[in-house]
Amino acid sequence: MRFFENNLVVDQTDRTSIQVLGAGLPRCATSSLQAALEHIGLTPCMHFAHIAPNAERGDIVLAALREKDSTRRHKLLYKLFNGFQGTTDFPASMFMDDLMDMYPDAKIVLNKRPGGGRQWVQSIQLLTFGASPVYHALCFLWKTDRNVAAMWREIMELCQSKLSLTADELLTVKHYDAHNAWVHAEAAKRGREVFEFEPKDGWEPLCVFLGKPVPRDEPFPHRNDASEVRMVVKILYARGAISWLALGAVVFGTVRWLVNWQLF
Secondary structure: OOOOOOOOOOOOOOOOOOOEEEOOOOOOOHHHHHHHHHHOOOOOEEOHHHOOOOHHHHHHHHHHHHOOOHHHHHHHHHHHHOOOOEEOOOOHHHHHHHHHHHOOOOEEEEEOOOOHHHHHHHHHHHHHHHHOHHHHHHOOOOHHHHHHHHHHHHHHHHHHHHHOOOHHHOOOHHHHHHHHHHHHHHHHHOOOOEEEEOHHHOHHHHHHHHOOOOOOOOOOOOOOOHHHHHHHHHHHHHHHHHHHHHHHHHHHHHHHHHHHOOOO
């Protein structure tokens, strides 16, 4: 299942593989764009679904979020993105300025939320469980979940810095608009074109921009809707609760053994 599978292996010696940078924020059809890019041959495509279940990748993301020196940060990001042909969602959206420098020939697609900033504000609330004390406590036994919680804090701080936002402006319409403006500004500094895209636009404009054949008998993907996200959160919470119960059972059994010199 997405966000829980940890079986993707990539060739991290390839430093020139990324062809498409999906620059839009999370909850801007990032999973749909990922599926579309992979369908037209740009596979694998990096997405947070490849970060969440992988503690090693999570550690690299955290180190990159905290690294102030661009040269050292780029080395970390090469370790993360080498071997992928495309990328969407976080962490790419957070490091889009770095990735533009690292992959100067990649096409930039700014995937936008249908309905704009107001719809994005409603949808991004599905991910705020990452800042919840309940999530932190319940899922603490899993390194991957501890990484996600730590990433959330680092992302919020970095957004304020990169996008010139106050704490009260985070996850608002202003945040959405500021991110998209930032992508355009960073691309303009480098003389790069930005292609704005929404899923309703379908295959043709995206494929024309990327120079890929247009799939004629395949509807444009629709992935990771609100119900899927809610299911992922429920599984995370259930997994966390079961882990604590299992630990409690082990501790209880150990104490009984120490007291009675036998397990039961």
